[in-house]
């Protein structure tokens with residue numbers, strides 16, 4: 049690479065980083081976050097998938113897979129005659145999936161789907177981060193077989209913005225202040241913080257039928273503390289650079305989280321599903 053090409057790629061990379069996915073998978077905190085997300089949300093996700101139907105031989109596409117817990121569970125359910133495709137813009141963590149899971153680097157907002165005729169397509173906490181989320185949703189709906197289900201799960205932080213519902217003291221107020229800063233960073237990168245509530249309408253507009261949705265969120269759980277500590281460490285530099293928190297506030301908050309007495313919640317996770325007619 050010439051030095052000018054290298055320089056322009058460097059600039060493009062920094063520009064993409066400034067606009068792109070805030071919680072990039074390249075950092076060690078991403079693995080901790082995936083484990084915590086799995087503890088918090090896998091039971092609800094698996095309940096939804098079981099209700100829609102999962103059986104040997106089914107073909108599934110897990111979009112924005114992140115870690116491996118969902119795809120490993122799907123692979124176990126569909127068995128050797130089924131197919132599980134795990135896609136992500138960064139497959140570093142999904143690469144450790146069970147044998148038989150097809151792991152592909154793929155941008156759901158830009159690339160063609162990795163096949164069609166899927167019985168189940170699932171994306172959790174992905175579309176909210178995708179700039180061209182309308183295109184992504186249309187691509188997923190179009191990759192279903194007739195009768196196949198699309199299950200989309202996305203947070204709706206605007207519906208419930210607090211990380212400490214019971215803001216009874218300065219430690220809880222600080223936690224909520226840092227949460228506001230985190231939401232600001234997400235919004236600056238184009239995340240739609242009220243996306244979860246739109247999912248049922250968007251599924252219908254994509255031509256799907258039998259659309260329904262529900263919501264779930266933990267009020268407090270040990271994995272909420274793990275998720276919060278990893279998230280704050282992940283975005284610490286950006287919070288500081290944007291003037292949304294000071295070093296002292298971040299250190300105090302991390303110590304409070306570590307002490308395990310904040311009763312941290314998450315945003316509501318809205319699960320919405322629809323079937324291709």
Ligand SMILES: C[S@@+](CC[C@H](N)C(=O)[O-])C[C@H]1O[C@@H](n2cnc3c(N)ncnc32)[C@H](O)[C@@H]1O
Pocket residue numbers: 069071073082085086111112113114115135136137138154155156157171172173174177178179
């Ligand atoms: C918050 S994580 C959620 C991971 C996993 N779905 C879960 O619920 O544990 C978001 C994931 O979406 C991926 N992602 C972000 N933008 C994407 C895009 N345009 N196409 C595919 N994956 C994307 C990220 O790399 C990351 O792995």
